[in-house]
Amino acid sequence: MKLEKFSECARILDPRKGFAETSQVIEIRVDPLTGGISRINMARELRPKQEIKGLETPVPPDCPFCPQNIDRDTPKFPEDYVREGRIKNGGATIFPNLYPLADLHGVCVFTGAHKLDLDKFSKEEIMEGLKASKEFFRIGTERGAIYHFLGWNHMPNAGASILHPHFQLIASRSGLKGERELFEACERYWKREGRSYWSDLAEERNSERYVGEEGGILWVAPWAPMGTYEVIGFSTQRASSLVALDDGGLEALSEGIVRILKGLWELGVRAVNMVVYSFPESVEWFSLHARVMARPSGATTDKAFLEIYGSEVGLTAPPEAYAKVLKSRFRS
Numbered sequence: 001m002k003l004e005k006f007s008e009c010a011r012i013l014d015p016r017k018g019f020a021e022t023s024q025v026i027e028i029r030v031d032p033l034t035g036g037i038s039r040i041n042m043a044r045e046l047r048p049k050q051e052i053k054g055l056e057t058p059v060p061p062d063c064p065f066c067p068q069n070i071d072r073d074t075p076k077f078p079e080d081y082v083r084e085g086r087i088k089n090g091g092a093t094i095f096p097n098l099y100p101l102a103d104l105h106g107v108c109v110f111t112g113a114h115k116l117d118l119d120k121f122s123k124e125e126i127m128e129g130l131k132a133s134k135e136f137f138r139i140g141t142e143r144g145a146i147y148h149f150l151g152w153n154h155m156p157n158a159g160a161s162i163l164h165p166h167f168q169l170i171a172s173r174s175g176l177k178g179e180r181e182l183f184e185a186c187e188r189y190w191k192r193e194g195r196s197y198w199s200d201l202a203e204e205r206n207s208e209r210y211v212g213e214e215g216g217i218l219w220v221a222p223w224a225p226m227g228t229y230e231v232i233g234f235s236t237q238r239a240s241s242l243v244a245l246d247d248g249g250l251e252a253l254s255e256g257i258v259r260i261l262k263g264l265w266e267l268g269v270r271a272v273n274m275v276v277y278s279f280p281e282s283v284e285w286f287s288l289h290a291r292v293m294a295r296p297s298g299a300t301t302d303k304a305f306l307e308i309y310g311s312e313v314g315l316t317a318p319p320e321a322y323a324k325v326l327k328s329r330f331r332s
């Protein structure tokens with residue numbers, strides 16, 4: 001049996017060591033049967049955990065992402081990566097993850113508010129976060145890390161260890177496994193059907209799953225959602241990546257995200273995961289898109305044997321039902 005592993009090394013200027021340069025090794029193991037990937041970084045065991053204690057959770061004075069602490073308590077990139085140490089755009093700041101899962105793993109804090117409900121995010125905050133992320137990915141591209149993954153865990157039930165809202169950014173040379181599988185599926189569809197999946201998906205405008213459209217980004221509830229209340233927002237203008245999106249595109253995407261979050265809040269959702277998928281070059285078979293799904297608010301998880309070991313999803317809400325509620329957020 002071939003036990004394959006390789007490693008990535010993240011360099012950071014560590015605030016716990018007077019911003020001296022330190023490095024962390026991430027061990028990446030490949031499952032010999034399925035090609036599954038495990039990323040192991042034992043330092044992540046030390047991550048601080050912020051918990052919700054009822055509705056009136058006090059703001060911990062030592063939150064590293066709060067405005068009064070961020071410059072002192074978050075790491076900086078080495079000078080050869082980002083000369084100023086951190087990337088700033090308006091109210092957004094990007095610094096390297098103190099507990100990385102990849103060699104280029106950034107964290108983007110895009111609001112000064114420690115805890116924000118889903119109906120309180122502003123278009124400006126999300127846009128400043130996306131703009132700063134675009135700059136992080138642009139720098140990654142210059143260094144050969146051409147694949148750009150933006151993820152968001154909002155609230156502990158969605159996997160956030162810190163409540164303070166933040167995106168996570170991974171720039172890599174070959175893409176995460178899920179990215180690679182997505183690109184392969186899109187290319188396969190294009191070869192098989194002679195059309196892009198994304199131009200076909202635009203036909204959902206006429207279906208009960210249509211949610212709305214905002215500046216060239218179309219939002220639909222997918223036919224087979226991969227999670228509760230899942231929605232997809234994709235570029236109808238064939239933009240392929242965040243890096244390729246101009247200010248108008250970033251604004252449209254941000255506006256759409258904010259509307260979706262407000263609609264989800266109305267549906268009783270309190271925790272979400274979001275991803276933005278990008279492809280490094282403009283190709284006919286891929287469009288930039290975001291996916292957002294709700295995560296449970298109570299004590300019960302929504303990932304059980306079916307999801308974890310069956311690779312299928314068990315749901316109670318059909319997309320046609322919740323698309324109706326989300327749609328009302330797009331009639332401006």
Ligand SMILES: [Zn+2]
Binds near residue numbers: 164
């Ligand atoms: Zn905070």
